[in-house]
Amino acid sequence: MPSSWRSRRLFAFVAFAAPVAVFSAAGRTPGPARTVELTLTAAPARLSLVPGTTSDVFAYNGQVPGPTLEFREGDHVVIHFHNALPEATTIHWHGLHIPSTSDGSPLTPIRPGGSYDYVFTLLPGSAGTYWYHPHPDRRTGYQIAKGLYGALIVRAADDPLAGIPERLLVLSDNRFLPNGEVDFPSPESPQAEIDEENGREGNVVFISGKVMPTDSIRSGGVQRWRIINASAARVYRLALEGHDLIQVGTDGGLFERPVPVKEIVLANSERAEILVRATGAPGSRAVLRALPYDRYAPQTRPLDWNTSRDLLTLQYTDEAPVAPVALPGRLREVPALDTADATVRRVIVFSQGMIDGRKMDMRRVDERARLGATEIWQIENVVGMDHPFHLHGFQFQVLDRNGVPEPFRAWSDGINVPKHGTVRIIVRFDDYPGKWMYHCHILDHEDEGMMGILAVTSTGR
Amino acid sequence: MPHDARATSRLIPALASVFLLVFAIAAWTRSPSPAPPRGDVLRGRHLVITHACGDCHGGFTNPAAPGWLAGVMSPEQEFKIGPCAVTPGAQPCFTTRPRNLTPDNATGLGRFSERQIFNALRYGLRPEDTPDVTITGAKPGVGNFPEHPHYLAPPMPWMSWRNMSDQELFDIAAYLKRGLKPVANKVQDSEGPPDFWAGEYADPKYGSYPAPAFPTANEVRP
Numbered sequence: 001m002p003s004s005w006r007s008r009r010l011f012a013f014v015a016f017a018a019p020v021a022v023f024s025a026a027g028r029t030p031g032p033a034r035t036v037e038l039t040l041t042a043a044p045a046r047l048s049l050v051p052g053t054t055s056d057v058f059a060y061n062g063q064v065p066g067p068t069l070e071f072r073e074g075d076h077v078v079i080h081f082h083n084a085l086p087e088a089t090t091i092h093w094h095g096l097h098i099p100s101t102s103d104g105s106p107l108t109p110i111r112p113g114g115s116y117d118y119v120f121t122l123l124p125g126s127a128g129t130y131w132y133h134p135h136p137d138r139r140t141g142y143q144i145a146k147g148l149y150g151a152l153i154v155r156a157a158d159d160p161l162a163g164i165p166e167r168l169l170v171l172s173d174n175r176f177l178p179n180g181e182v183d184f185p186s187p188e189s190p191q192a193e194i195d196e197e198n199g200r201e202g203n204v205v206f207i208s209g210k211v212m213p214t215d216s217i218r219s220g221g222v223q224r225w226r227i228i229n230a231s232a233a234r235v236y237r238l239a240l241e242g243h244d245l246i247q248v249g250t251d252g253g254l255f256e257r258p259v260p261v262k263e264i265v266l267a268n269s270e271r272a273e274i275l276v277r278a279t280g281a282p283g284s285r286a287v288l289r290a291l292p293y294d295r296y297a298p299q300t301r302p303l304d305w306n307t308s309r310d311l312l313t314l315q316y317t318d319e320a321p322v323a324p325v326a327l328p329g330r331l332r333e334v335p336a337l338d339t340a341d342a343t344v345r346r347v348i349v350f351s352q353g354m355i356d357g358r359k360m361d362m363r364r365v366d367e368r369a370r371l372g373a374t375e376i377w378q379i380e381n382v383v384g385m386d387h388p389f390h391l392h393g394f395q396f397q398v399l400d401r402n403g404v405p406e407p408f409r410a411w412s413d414g415i416n417v418p419k420h421g422t423v424r425i426i427v428r429f430d431d432y433p434g435k436w437m438y439h440c441h442i443l444d445h446e447d448e449g450m451m452g453i454l455a456v457t458s459t460g461r
Numbered sequence: 462m463p464h465d466a467r468a469t470s471r472l473i474p475a476l477a478s479v480f481l482l483v484f485a486i487a488a489w490t491r492s493p494s495p496a497p498p499r500g501d502v503l504r505g506r507h508l509v510i511t512h513a514c515g516d517c518h519g520g521f522t523n524p525a526a527p528g529w530l531a532g533v534m535s536p537e538q539e540f541k542i543g544p545c546a547v548t549p550g551a552q553p554c555f556t557t558r559p560r561n562l563t564p565d566n567a568t569g570l571g572r573f574s575e576r577q578i579f580n581a582l583r584y585g586l587r588p589e590d591t592p593d594v595t596i597t598g599a600k601p602g603v604g605n606f607p608e609h610p611h612y613l614a615p616p617m618p619w620m621s622w623r624n625m626s627d628q629e630l631f632d633i634a635a636y637l638k639r640g641l642k643p644v645a646n647k648v649q650d651s652e653g654p655p656d657f658w659a660g661e662y663a664d665p666k667y668g669s670y671p672a673p674a675f676p677t678a679n680e681v682r683p
Contacts, residue, residue: 194655420647
């Protein structure tokens with residue numbers, strides 16, 4: 001029996017421990033809180049990603065994407081992580097507002113063979129769609145491309161959309177050699193240089209690990225789709241043929257009220273929650289497409305950028321239509337962060353592969369903020385390609401994009417900064433001191449050093 | 462005094478080696494990035510006018526003209542680079558656009574340091590793609606010279622103007638950053654090959670920096 005088989009057998013088991021009911025000592029939430037313990041192992045595996053071929057991958061608990069983790073607001077979460085990879089890694093809980101010691105940033109690598117317990121509490125109001133992925137120094141893009149990414153959902157007890165059937169769409173793409181192995185170009189090849197500019201885009205797009213899947217829907221019904229852009233660089237401009245969409249949330253959970261949209265642009269690491277009203281006839285079908293989106297610099301814009309891609313077929317069942325469901329007009333309250341409270345205004349300049357003209361240095365602190373401070377960050381992109389901004393640890397609200405005020409309030413941890421564009425956000429560093437990353441979420445740019453470190457301290461110095 | 466002369470002749474090489482050693486140590490211990498020259502705005506203005514910056518970047522030789530150095534404002538100011546410049550429709554064909562050189566933060570050089578402008582003029586490096594550092598190397602990957610340099614698009618003649626002195630190039634940077642009012646004029650990025658012209662500028666026709674010693678085969682000592 002090959003040893004790799006044995007190690008996979010040992011580690012591949014998804015150990016969702018039985019939730020243990022405890023009473024919240026902190027009294028943050030009324031009623032019982034739970035402690036949820038689970039085990040995640042990152043290990044090499046051999047799986048079939050593209051039908052008909054197999055690939056050497058890295059997998060969480062033997063799966064690509066990794067298991068979908070579901071929690072409730074108020075849960076105290078303990079994740080026992082084992083690194084069975086041949087290289088250092090971390091797990092970053094993308095978007096969660098949790099202590100910096102559990103953030104899984106490049107500052108806390110887990111060596112090969114090592115283990116770490118990620119421990120955090122999911123605060124009230126944190127219900128939303130998140131994801132988890134590695135974040136080691138310079139290897140994030142490689143490890144995610146090898147298969148390490150998964151969805152994480154936090155649910156609220158008073159979810160206004162409870163009962164509506166859900167789908168999870170984790171969008172990712174990859175590039176393969178003819179023999180099925182994941183294709184990483186040699187560092188000096190022209191393709192590697194183009195990847196360095198554009199970020200690595202693959203010609204195979206996966207929807208939660210499947211290529212062009214078919215999902216079903218019953219005419220007249222409604223589905224709630226949670227969509228995650230887990231791609232290294234591909235930006236998705238999503239439209240569902242023949243259907244209008246209703247957006248109900250972003251990175252940090254639900255809006256205050258539903259917003260009708262024709263399409264959704266989802267930059268790297270961003271999430272959206274939408275409602276799909278099944279307005280089609282029984283037996284009909286509709287295709288979810290990624291429409292052309294020009295995020296590129298003209299020098300490296302792909303020749304096929306202007307073509308659409310089919311992602312998923314939505315097949316209507318033959319059943320008679322159900323009566324349309326009434327949707328709530330109001331979802332929840334999103335309290336405003338008040339610009340009058342902002343004590344600090346920062347300008348963060350994105351250029352190609354750099355922030356403020358510098359590459360990341362793990363020994364350097366680039367910005368210092370005082371614990372409890374409300375700040376306005378103005379992120380300016382001075383180059384001719386889009387760069388999606390991501391801040392670790394704190395949800396923020398977008399104030400305006402290119403001077404145009406944001407039409408409604410939402411919580412985000414990532415925002416696309418379009419070519420030669422400026423985005424202003426407001427954020428409150430309300431707890432959790434420590435060192436936090438902010439960076440471009442095109443993974444190749446992040447790995448090249450398009451990242452800075454924010455230190456949140458009690459003094460702000 | 463033949464004896465003394467002999468002694469002196471022995472002493473000179475000895476002293477020389479001591480001096481050399483001292484110089485070598487001084488050079489070695491010297492700060493790796495000495496303070497760059499402080500540019501002079503008016504000298505920079507003179508250089509900008511005499512080097513025809515405005516012919517492409519706007520305003521020709523008239524600093525009072527509207528759009529002075531503010532970049533492309535109409536398609537006639539764009540360039541076609543490649544065979545299509547001669548034969549319409551021929552490929553490859555890149556449209557390049559003189560940039561806004563005024564210190565506007567969003568659309569001009571406002572967010573770039575004078576050092577980045579110096580690096581653009583001396584090494585041809587696009588300021589938005591190049592770290593704000595002092596470059597001491599002459600080839601990619603050496604002395605802060607980027608591993609994969611992104612060069613300014615043709616026909617920007619930085620290969621000629623890199624031969625100006627450090628002081629002169631910093632004078633130009635000073636004028637662009639401190640001697641001009643910002644003008645908001647967004648110029649679309651230039652097109653180009655994915656190597657950002659690295660292959661083109663490897664052509665020996667552009668010579669080297671610094672220029673070869675005088676006289677070359679084409680030149681005579683008067």
